[in-house]
Amino acid sequence: MRKLGAHLTAILxxLxxLxxxxxxxxxxxxxxxxxxxxxDIPRLTDEHGRVLTLRGWNVEDKNHRGAPALSDITERHFxxxxxxxxxTARLLVFWDDLEPRRGQYSERYLAKIERILDWAHxxxxxxxxxAHQDVFGPAFGSHRGIPEWATRTDGLxxxxxxxxxxxxxxEPAVQAAFEHLYEDADLRRAQARMWQVLxxxxxxxxxxxxxxxxxxxxxxLRPGEDLPAAARRIEAEQITPMYNRLAAAxxxxxxxxxxxxxxxxxxxxxxPTALGRVHDPKVVYAPHFYxxxxxxxxxxxxxxxxxxxYEAAVTRYPREQRVxxxxxxxxPLNNSLPNMGRFYDxxxxxxxxxxxxxxxxxxxxxxxxxxxxxxxxxxxNKERTARxxxxxxxxxxxxxxxxxxxxxxxxxxxPHRAGTTELSxxxxxxxxxxxxxGPARTRTRDVxxxxxxxxxxxxxxxxxxxxxxxxxxxxxxx
Numbered sequence: 001m002r003k004l005g006a007h008l009t010a011i012l013x014x015l016x017x018l019x020x021x022x023x024x025x026x027x028x029x030x031x032x033x034x035x036x037x038x039x040d041i042p043r044l045t046d047e048h049g050r051v052l053t054l055r056g057w058n059v060e061d062k063n064h065r066g067a068p069a070l071s072d073i074t075e076r077h078f079x080x081x082x083x084x085x086x087x088t089a090r091l092l093v094f095w096d097d098l099e100p101r102r103g104q105y106s107e108r109y110l111a112k113i114e115r116i117l118d119w120a121h122x123x124x125x126x127x128x129x130x131a132h133q134d135v136f137g138p139a140f141g142s143h144r145g146i147p148e149w150a151t152r153t154d155g156l157x158x159x160x161x162x163x164x165x166x167x168x169x170x171e172p173a174v175q176a177a178f179e180h181l182y183e184d185a186d187l188r189r190a191q192a193r194m195w196q197v198l199x200x201x202x203x204x205x206x207x208x209x210x211x212x213x214x215x216x217x218x219x220x221l222r223p224g225e226d227l228p229a230a231a232r233r234i235e236a237e238q239i240t241p242m243y244n245r246l247a248a249a250x251x252x253x254x255x256x257x258x259x260x261x262x263x264x265x266x267x268x269x270x271x272p273t274a275l276g277r278v279h280d281p282k283v284v285y286a287p288h289f290y291x292x293x294x295x296x297x298x299x300x301x302x303x304x305x306x307x308x309x310y311e312a313a314v315t316r317y318p319r320e321q322r323v324x325x326x327x328x329x330x331x332p333l334n335n336s337l338p339n340m341g342r343f344y345d346x347x348x349x350x351x352x353x354x355x356x357x358x359x360x361x362x363x364x365x366x367x368x369x370x371x372x373x374x375x376x377x378x379x380x381n382k383e384r385t386a387r388x389x390x391x392x393x394x395x396x397x398x399x400x401x402x403x404x405x406x407x408x409x410x411x412x413x414x415p416h417r418a419g420t421t422e423l424s425x426x427x428x429x430x431x432x433x434x435x436x437x438g439p440a441r442t443r444t445r446d447v448x449x450x451x452x453x454x455x456x457x458x459x460x461x462x463x464x465x466x467x468x469x470x471x472x473x474x475x476x477x478x
Contacts, residue, residue: 044324044356050392054326054357056088069097070112075119077363082123084386085426085452089125090328090359092132095194096147105197121207130212135168136177150187152180175220182238192249203254210258213246216265231266232274240276247280260286270309272316285318289330300343307350315354327358336380344384345404386426388471394419409471418460425453430473438467446475
C-alpha cells in the first residue's frame with residue numbers, strides 16, 4: 001500500500017466513523033506498561049521452540065523486470081540491516097517475473113532470489129518471501145504481480161489514475177481480474193503451481209523463514225455493497241479458500257516454513273477481518289498497518305485514537321484462530337511532520353503488545369518511503385525503529401518493556417530448559433550496559449558506543465526462578 005489519492009482517501013476516511021461501532025465490543029488494548037504481550041495471542045517460535053521476535057524492513061525492486069529484475073537489491077541492504085540490529089527482511093518477488101509465459105519458469109529469476117538469500121544468510125537476516133502484487137499486475141500499466149497471461153478482464157474498462165493509483169483497484173477490469181483468479185479452476189491451479197515451484201526451490205535455504213502468500217489481496221465489489229461488506233465477503237468466501245489451496249500446494253514441497261496470510265487493506269481503518277480458518281499448523285496473520293489520513297499527507301493525530309482502534313480490531317482474528325501476528329508493512333510517507341515522533345513511539349508500543357514482529361516499508365536509500373537517505377543515514381524519526389529487543393527467548397516471557405526516554409530495555413522470562421536467549425542491541429551513542437539476574441549468565445556486560453551488540457544469555461530452569469535482563473544506556477563504571 002502506497003500513498004492514497006483523494007478517491008480512496010475519501011472512501012477510507014468515511015470508514016473511520018464505522019470504527020467506533022465495529023470496535024465497541026472489542027477488548028480495549030493494554031495500557032503502555034511492562035508486558036509480555038497479549039497472553040491470548042500465540043508468539044512466533046523458531047526451529048528450536050524458542051520465542052522469536054522479528055524486526056526488519058521490506059526489501060524490493062519495483063523498477064526492473066525481466067533480465068535486470070531484482071538488480072536494485074544488493075548485499076549492502078542486508079549488511080546495513082544487520083548493522084542496525086534488524087533481523088528480518090520481507091523480500092518482494094513477482095509472479096510475472098517468475099513465470100512470464102505460462103508454464104515457463106525463469107531459472108535466472110530463481111537464481112537471483114537465491115543469491116539475495118545468500119546475502120541475507122551471511123548477515124543473519126531471516127527472510128519472508130512475499131508474492132507481491134500492486135493493482136493485480138502488468139496488464140494494468142507499470143504495476144507488478146500476476147502475469148498478463150493470467151489476467152482476465154471480461155473486456156471491462158480500465159482507466160489509469162496516475163495521481164491516485166490505489167483507486168485503480170476499483171476499476172471494473174481490475175476487479176474482474178481478481179474474481180477470475182479466485183474462481184477460475186485453471187488460474188487456481190496455475191497460482192498453486194507457481195508457489196510449488198518457488199517453495200520447492202527455496203525450501204532448504206537457511207535464510208528462509210516463510211512465505212507471504214499474496215500481498216494486499218483485493219476483489220470485486222457487488223452492486224449495493226459498501227466497502228466493509230465487500231471486504232468481509234471477499235475474505236470469507238474467496239481469500240480464505242485461496243489460502244487453503246496454496247497452503248496445501250506448498251506443503252507438498254515444504255512442510256517446515258511459516259505461511260503468512262493477509263487480510264484486505266481495509267483492516268487499516270479498524271475493520272476486523274472476516275478471514276476464516278487456514279488449515280495449517282504454521283500460519284501467521286500478517287496485516288498491514290497504514291492509516292488513510294497519514295497516507296494522504298496529514299500529521300498523526302493522537303486524539304483520533306486510530307492506533308487504539310486498529311489494535312482492538314486487528315487482534316480479533318489471531319485471538320480466535322490462535323495464530324501469531326507479524327505486521328508485514330507499516331510506516332507513513334512523511335516522517336518529519338510535528339507529531340511523527342509521537343506516532344513512532346505510540347505505534348511501536350502498540351505493536352509490542354500483540355505482535356511477534358514487523359517489517360517497515362521500506363529499506364532503501366533516498367526519498368519517499370525509504371528508511372535511509374542516499375548516504376545511508378536514518379531519515380527523520382526512522383531511527384526510532386532501531387531499539388533493543390530479544391531475538392529469541394529460551395522460555396516463557398513474563399514481562400518486556402522499552403523506555404525510549406531513558407533509554408532502557410527490560411526482559412523477564414522463565415526458562416523452560418537449558419538454552420540460549422539472544423538480544424540485539426543497535427548502535428547507541430553511549431553504548432549499552434547489560435545486567436542479568438536469576439539462573440542465567442552472559443559474557444557480554446558492555447557494548448561500546450556506536451557498536452551493534454549481540455548478547456547471548458545462557459540459562460537453565462531452577463524451580464521456576466525467573467531470569468531478568470536489564471539493558472541501560474552507558475557502560476559499567478570502571
